[in-house]
Amino acid sequence: IKKPYKYPPGPAFMPFVGNMPQLKKLSKKLGGLHLAMSELAKEHKTNVLGLKFGSDYMVIVFSYPLIRQVLRAEEYESRPDSFFVRLRSMGTKKGVTCTDGEFWNIQRNFVVRHLRNLGFGRSSMDVMILDELQEMLGILGQPTNGEGFFMPRIFSPAVINILWALTAGNRISRKDARLQKLLDLFNRRSKLFDLSGGLLTQFPLLRFIAPEMTGYNLIVEFNKELKEFFMETINAHKENWVEDKEDDLIYAFISEMRKENCDPSFTDDQLVMICLDIFVAGAETTSNTLSFAILMMILHPQIQDKVHTCLDSVFSNKKVPRYFERNMVPYVEAVLLEVERFCYVVPLTGPRRVLTDTVIDGYNIPKNATVLLNNHSVHHDPNIWGDPENFRPERFLDDKGQILNNEHLIPFNFGKRRCLGEVLARSCIFTFFAGIMNVYRVSLHENSPEPSSVPLPGITLSPKPYRAHFTKR
Numbered sequence: 024i025k026k027p028y029k030y031p032p033g034p035a036f037m038p039f040v041g042n043m044p045q046l047k048k049l050s051k052k053l054g055g056l057h058l059a060m061s062e063l064a065k066e067h068k069t070n071v072l073g074l075k076f077g078s079d080y081m082v083i084v085f086s087y088p089l090i091r092q093v094l095r096a097e098e099y100e101s102r103p104d105s106f107f108v109r110l111r112s113m114g115t116k117k118g119v120t121c122t123d124g125e126f127w128n129i130q131r132n133f134v135v136r137h138l139r140n141l142g143f144g145r146s147s148m149d150v151m152i153l154d155e156l157q158e159m160l161g162i163l164g165q166p167t168n169g170e171g172f173f174m175p176r177i178f179s180p181a182v183i184n185i186l187w188a189l190t191a192g193n194r195i196s197r198k199d200a201r202l203q204k205l206l207d208l209f210n211r212r213s214k215l216f217d218l219s220g221g222l223l224t225q226f227p228l229l230r231f232i233a234p235e236m237t238g239y240n241l242i243v244e245f246n247k248e249l250k251e252f253f254m255e256t257i258n259a260h261k262e263n264w265v266e267d268k269e270d271d272l273i274y275a276f277i278s279e280m281r282k283e284n285c286d287p288s289f290t291d292d293q294l295v296m297i298c299l300d301i302f303v304a305g306a307e308t309t310s311n312t313l314s315f316a317i318l319m320m321i322l323h324p325q326i327q328d329k330v331h332t333c334l335d336s337v338f339s340n341k342k343v344p345r346y347f348e349r350n351m352v353p354y355v356e357a358v359l360l361e362v363e364r365f366c367y368v369v370p371l372t373g374p375r376r377v378l379t380d381t382v383i384d385g386y387n388i389p390k391n392a393t394v395l396l397n398n399h400s401v402h403h404d405p406n407i408w409g410d411p412e413n414f415r416p417e418r419f420l421d422d423k424g425q426i427l428n429n430e431h432l433i434p435f436n437f438g439k440r441r442c443l444g445e446v447l448a449r450s451c452i453f454t455f456f457a458g459i460m461n462v463y464r465v466s467l468h469e470n471s472p473e474p475s476s477v478p479l480p481g482i483t484l485s486p487k488p489y490r491a492h493f494t495k496r
């Protein structure tokens with residue numbers, strides 16, 4: 024099949040399917056889509072890889088200078104609009120993550136402004152995170168009948184609760200069946216979705232032929248349950264609403280909806296999708312990063328010793344380190360920066376859609392092509408880091424032991440579409456990690472499967488399941 028003029032290098036396209044089967048096979052062999060894409064880029068000696076998924080052009084960008092170019096340019100700011108994206112968004116093109124243009128601009132600004140009003144980056148958010156930490160410290164001190172703690176999931180309820188408190192104003196007790204239901208819905212959902220868009224994007228008609236196999240039925244059921252879950256809370260907010268009430272994101276949105284000159288983009292469906300976006304983008308990313316940080320302490324006991332020494336030099340183990348005090352423990356900060364680099368949880372970022380025919384690194388990208396950014400390749404580039412395969416927090420410290428920032432570490436991206444939860448994610452990760460390490464020493468539980476720093480593949484990478492044992496220091 025013929026490629027467009029000066030399309031980026033890559034393997035030949037197969038009729039109808041393009042490069043999908045080849046990429047799926049390679050991903051399975053190498054342990055992730057990002058690794059399969061890196062391998063093909065290496066093979067074709069290029070930093071811009073040109074693929075085709077079904078009938079869609081799919082371009083993967085590697086290397087820091089080219090990723091920076093994409094993140095800064097307006098023509099890459101949109102999102103793909105496929106059958107699958109709409110299915111994800113409950114049949115609409117709503118929310119923040121998957122929208123673009125003026126609609127996205129208005130809604131993203133609204134969410135950013137109100138998260139700031141609700142205490143993003145300020146002490147009220149700190150207090151909320153500390154409450155969750157206190158509960159977690161209590162749980163980690165309880166006997167486990169010789170089981171230890173099952174790590175990939177232990178942080179999820181705490182992170183979901185912080186997101187829920189910002190969105191709906193209160194936390195849900197761990198014993199509440201609703202929290203379990205929400206966790207279960209998200210677990211099932213994340214297994215279903217594949218960043219390459221899944222089979223359904225390329226072949227939407229498959230939903231009629233193979234509704235079970237393609238995951239179509241499960242997505243539809245998941246959407247219905249999730250919408251009901253959020254609508255129940257939204258309706259309760261509507262009943263209790265009084266003018267100018269803005270205690271949480273849902274109240275702020277309802278207040279906006281009830282203004283006389285309200286923009287037509289403020290609707291019930293949009294509010295449901297904003298809630299969904301916050302949970303989908305924020306929950307797994309943050310809790311998996313924390314699980315990786317704990318895993319690194321188990322795999323590198325000498326680094327754990329240094330974390331303890333650093334914390335002990337500043338805090339007693341009765342005091343909880345606060346996010347604003349992070350500058351006082353630069354070694355702990357350096358460990359977390361190294362976790363963000365070495366165990367990066369979203370190895371492929373985007374997806375973006377180009378609005379016009381565009382040129383990058385001398386290659387043509389046709390209008391409406393999907394662009395993915397391989398941030399993983401930047402975080403593991405030997406020309407930048409020297410020894411990327413080593414977990415070495417010292418690379419983020421200068422000779423005086425102070426933090427040395429490196430512009431090539433881009434876990435939250437930058438530019439207009441950068442992560443809007445960065446401050447929340449960073450303060451959660453620091454407060455939980457430093458708070459737990461201040462009180463406990465962590466080791467591998469005797470019943471644990473062999474730990475590994477090689478992650479499980481998925482849209483969000485997670486550590487392979489392991490069991491941890493926490494002993495009071």
Ligand code: HEM
Pocket residue numbers: 119120121131300301302304305306308309312368369372373374375434435436439440441442443444445447448
């Ligand atoms: C370790 C944790 C996190 C990581 C690594 C992460 C990473 C990212 C990245 C790389 C993007 C940009 C994608 C692009 O350039 O196209 C992004 C977008 C986004 N993030 Fe995060 N994120 C994290 C936590 C959070 C949290 C806690 C929230 C919720 C408050 C959140 C909400 C969002 C939203 C809504 C977007 C879409 C922004 C848009 O399209 O305009 N993220 N995130």
